[in-house]
Amino acid sequence: MRKLAITALAATGVAFGGAAMAQDQDYTIGVSIPAATHGWTGGVVFHAEQAAQTLEEGYPGLNVIVQTSPDAPSQASAIEDLAAQGIDALVVLPFNSDELTGPVGALAGRNPDLFVTVVDRGLSDPSIQDLYVAGDNPGFGRVAAEYFVERLEDGAQVVVLRGIPTVIDDERNESFRAALDGSGIEIVDSQYANWNRDDAFRVMQDFLSKHDRIDAVWASDDDMALGVIEAIRQAEREDIQFVVGGAGMKQMVQRVMEGDPMIPVDVSYPPGMIATAMAVTAGSFYSQAPVRGTYVLDAELITQENAERFYFEDSPF
């Protein structure tokens, strides 16, 4: 039961603090994130709320307000609401760049001392932010491909499910292909499935009907991986050795931890990045160590050995 012990011990939130005497100073951090509309944002909400609690415990003077919003216009309003409460820092994971750059930029323009932290999806104008915390999208594809190269022989045939046509999906896909170069592994088919489980189920059914031999699947997302696995199960195909998803969904990390041969690994794109961003933002007030900059968190290969580090028992994701 080492897993449970670690999970209970380790806090999700983090505190980035200075000497005790400075920790009583009063600061307010406003955190604006999407509501838990799908799995990954559910993880973001969980980690943000945990971090808010831990940071407030760590710094008696600190107040952290977490606001979730169901869509971009609501998020723009929520940011104004936070501003009206007199925040010293804004940590924002924007719904999208187009609709949030204006509101965040205007707020920062009116409040030159406001510390602005942007998480995951960048704003169109990066000069607005003091700190940017993000996942590594090229690394996300490269790490998956490196595992394929390690596991498969020259001549292996794989299929790829893509997300929604976006810069992020392009970066992941290009680096996946680049890292397969020269391995002799062939991508025999590739289709968009919109980061959606049902679409992935249908795409995988199509792949299975078209290709007699498929050695492995890069589902490139844990939700899509679930759809893929269901299609394989229903087709009773025995040729597929494994499926690699991505993000670090709880039930997928659990399968990795349990040694499921179909899900031997996962690739992280951690929703906990919101907690890292909040902690470093607090550090901007309670320490004079430099924190302004760009922090890109690794896409890590989640294996049976390290999976417990990526498993959060109380998280919905």
Next chain:
Amino acid sequence: MRKLAITALAATGVAFGGAAMAQDQDYTIGVSIPAATHGWTGGVVFHAEQAAQTLEEGYPGLNVIVQTSPDAPSQASAIEDLAAQGIDALVVLPFNSDELTGPVGALAGRNPDLFVTVVDRGLSDPSIQDLYVAGDNPGFGRVAAEYFVERLEDGAQVVVLRGIPTVIDDERNESFRAALDGSGIEIVDSQYANWNRDDAFRVMQDFLSKHDRIDAVWASDDDMALGVIEAIRQAEREDIQFVVGGAGMKQMVQRVMEGDPMIPVDVSYPPGMIATAMAVTAGSFYSQAPVRGTYVLDAELITQENAERFYFEDSPF
């Protein structure tokens, strides 16, 4: 006296922690840095020692050992000494990539669980590290050039002192030139002065004898800026409006703070990055928020308004 109050209050070290219950676990972090052979590394030693103290206060179970070394072979030995003491993490600011990649890589190979943080100068094999914390060299040139564009008119003539021919110096210089593009500001001369005060004095004497009109100087380093200023003073030239150095040396930050017209701004390349690196490394043990990745700290324009944030009264640098 606001400056002194802030300096006294704010800790240099930072703590990146989890819930109180996790903070008693025993971990040892070894920190290997160059000895204070010149100004900037003196700042690194100061910030590392401060951070060691603050982190140990913040985490009762944490032990931080800071070792300074006078040269690369000594640093390789020091890293072995740290390993012999049973460290859980190594934070290393390498003298150079060539001589330290082997020793750090070998240590990491023998100890797969060792958390390796590399600071400033990268290793030749980045796969060795879990975390990389660095300054922004292209930004260092760009931020300086943006100030030149803001202050100077079309047709202004500037001279540039370069450091030692290195990738770092090239990155800084190329981005400085790129950011001047289209401004009408002309670089009338550029010479290497080896990040050395005396060399910079001689190079500036040469510039002054060759050019009747110099509007501003990009010394690109605070040590070189001191040599430049002395050459200007001795030549009694009145045409030079300002000199921009770089790094954030204490006496230069003080001049900025006091409104010295010759040193209106500086550009940060903070030695405190060692403290940031140590804090985030500690966070890898005392929190499950993701920390592995690449953290590039901004090159910031130091102005009279924000200078106190870059001034450390007790630091030698």
